[in-house]
Amino acid sequence: MSVVEISGLHKSFGSLQVLRGIDLTVERGDVVCIIGPSGSGKSTLLRCVNLLEQPDSGQVTVDGTELTDPDVDIDKARRRLGMVFQSFNLFNHLTVLDNLTIAQRKVLGRNRDEAERIARQNLEKVGLAGRERSLPSQLSGGQQQRAAIARALSMDPQVMLFDEPTSALDPELVGDVLGVMRTLASEGMTMLVVTHEMQFAREVADTVLFMDGGVVVEQGPPAQVIGAPTQERTRTFLARVLNPTGDNP
Amino acid sequence: MALTRRQRRTAIRGTQYGVLVIVVLLLAFTANWRDIQHGFFDLDAARQLFPDVLSVALVNTVLYTVKGFAFGLVLGLILALMRLSSVPPYRWIATGYIEFFRGVPALLVFLAFGFGVPIAFNIRFTTGSTVVVALGLVGAAYMAETIRAGIQAVPKGQLEAARSLGMSQFRAMVWIIIPQAFRIVLPPLTNELILLAKDSSLIYLLGLTGSEYELTKFGRDAMNTVQSMTPLIVAGLCYLIITIPLSYLSRYLERRTSGETKQGLEVMA
Numbered sequence A: 001m002s003v004v005e006i007s008g009l010h011k012s013f014g015s016l017q018v019l020r021g022i023d024l025t026v027e028r029g030d031v032v033c034i035i036g037p038s039g040s041g042k043s044t045l046l047r048c049v050n051l052l053e054q055p056d057s058g059q060v061t062v063d064g065t066e067l068t069d070p071d072v073d074i075d076k077a078r079r080r081l082g083m084v085f086q087s088f089n090l091f092n093h094l095t096v097l098d099n100l101t102i103a104q105r106k107v108l109g110r111n112r113d114e115a116e117r118i119a120r121q122n123l124e125k126v127g128l129a130g131r132e133r134s135l136p137s138q139l140s141g142g143q144q145q146r147a148a149i150a151r152a153l154s155m156d157p158q159v160m161l162f163d164e165p166t167s168a169l170d171p172e173l174v175g176d177v178l179g180v181m182r183t184l185a186s187e188g189m190t191m192l193v194v195t196h197e198m199q200f201a202r203e204v205a206d207t208v209l210f211m212d213g214g215v216v217v218e219q220g221p222p223a224q225v226i227g228a229p230t231q232e233r234t235r236t237f238l239a240r241v242l243n244p245t246g247d248n249p
Numbered sequence B: 001m002a003l004t005r006r007q008r009r010t011a012i013r014g015t016q017y018g019v020l021v022i023v024v025l026l027l028a029f030t031a032n033w034r035d036i037q038h039g040f041f042d043l044d045a046a047r048q049l050f051p052d053v054l055s056v057a058l059v060n061t062v063l064y065t066v067k068g069f070a071f072g073l074v075l076g077l078i079l080a081l082m083r084l085s086s087v088p089p090y091r092w093i094a095t096g097y098i099e100f101f102r103g104v105p106a107l108l109v110f111l112a113f114g115f116g117v118p119i120a121f122n123i124r125f126t127t128g129s130t131v132v133v134a135l136g137l138v139g140a141a142y143m144a145e146t147i148r149a150g151i152q153a154v155p156k157g158q159l160e161a162a163r164s165l166g167m168s169q170f171r172a173m174v175w176i177i178i179p180q181a182f183r184i185v186l187p188p189l190t191n192e193l194i195l196l197a198k199d200s201s202l203i204y205l206l207g208l209t210g211s212e213y214e215l216t217k218f219g220r221d222a223m224n225t226v227q228s229m230t231p232l233i234v235a236g237l238c239y240l241i242i243t244i245p246l247s248y249l250s251r252y253l254e255r256r257t258s259g260e261t262k263q264g265l266e267v268m269a
Helices: A042-049 A074-080 A096-106 A112-125 A141-153 A171-186 A198-204 A232-242 B005-030 B033-040 B043-049 B052-083 B088-103 B106-121 B127-153 B156-164 B169-206 B215-226 B230-268
Strands: A002-013 A016-027 A031-035 A057-062 A081-084 A159-163 A190-194 A207-212 A215-220
Touching: A002 A042, A002 A190, A016 A042, A016 A190, A016 A215, A031 A042, A031 A198, A042 A057, A042 A159, A042 A190, A042 A207, A074 A081, A074 B156, A081 A141, A081 B156, A096 A112, A096 A141, A096 B169, A112 A141, A141 A159, A141 A171, A171 A190, A171 A198, A198 A232, A207 A232, A215 A232, B033 B230, B043 B215, B043 B230, B052 B088, B052 B127, B052 B169, B052 B215, B052 B230, B088 B127, B106 B127, B106 B169, B127 B169, B156 B169, B169 B215, B169 B230, B215 B230
Parallel strands: A031 A190, A031 A207, A081 A159, A159 A190
Antiparallel strands: A002 A016, A002 A057, A207 A215
């Protein structure tokens, strides 16, 4: 059963057409990796899924609710979508534990004990047990991003959205965050991941989407899109990404 | 003959100290120390001021300032939110208020509020509440701009993160944005408190009775009794008791805020 359905999505910033008709269906439990050159519209597509960007036209349906319907309570609908940002965006004035509990309490109405129990479970899951009392500024980038993932998970989302979750990290910290995401994928979480990590996409994704110029150029299982791309634009992009030094293989 | 660099530096420094010594000596020999002491530093006159200068005047100045600040802070926050509102009339009203009250002298506001409003609307306030409201009205205009800047200084990602967790715009403001904005504007708000403490010296115009005297009015009154400027000096020192600790507090908060940011960046790097 499909949990996310996107059809005919258009979005412009001024005269710049960023999305030019995107259609996408995501089945429950699927991991979809969105790849493409910068400026191809992949982050905008992800941000349109939870309406952080308001699309100009087209529909986004999550779990049977059409988010693009102006009569839908967007705050309520967003609870089904967890979002992880490139720059973590942990709440700087709150401890890690409070970061994880504040929305549970203020939005879902859970009491403090229950919220903290769920928060501790999720911190354990991302390998941050014992850091409850730390402030975000006392954590490394990798720890902050894992705390941000735990924060999103604490809302029990149906779908997790990852917007270049490892792009702001030092190379040696990327592995921890990708490890957490692998675990989530293996537990059957539905995930939309905008990423430049081709190895991750190849190993974890059920579907890879290659975007360029605001359209989906190529879409399919990773073995096909990354392993044997049929489109010239995909091949050019992959050649640059997989062989960044420009050596001849 | 050309001087070496070392010689020139010595000559310049020597001249500067020389000028300073000459000016000090001139003042010391020409001034009439007896008159100055009687006019400004008359210890007998100063002694008569105690304890009232502390137990009445200083306490009243602190109370007027703190209450006026509290009222101004609430009004300032409301104005700041109105300035950032997506509803144009709210923005217009807030901008008009801020420009008006920042643009006219506080003295005019106090006069208009103290004498004009009671006549125009036929209402009587107690002097205490008039003072607090008048101070707050002026302070709010400055604080609104400070708070608005603080809200806008909170990174956009904080609001996006809050909204993506299902918080409404209102909840995100209350729980995420405003608490962080206040940390950012704590140092400038402390400076605002200092300015308000000094502005409270203007409220004697509203006609205070004995037990309502603040420092300036108290000093002026006592000055007439003892025929010396000494009470004003004492009042001035009392203002410094309030303002100097606050300005150190402000600097400490500033260092702490920038320290936090730096620490955060170092960890991220």
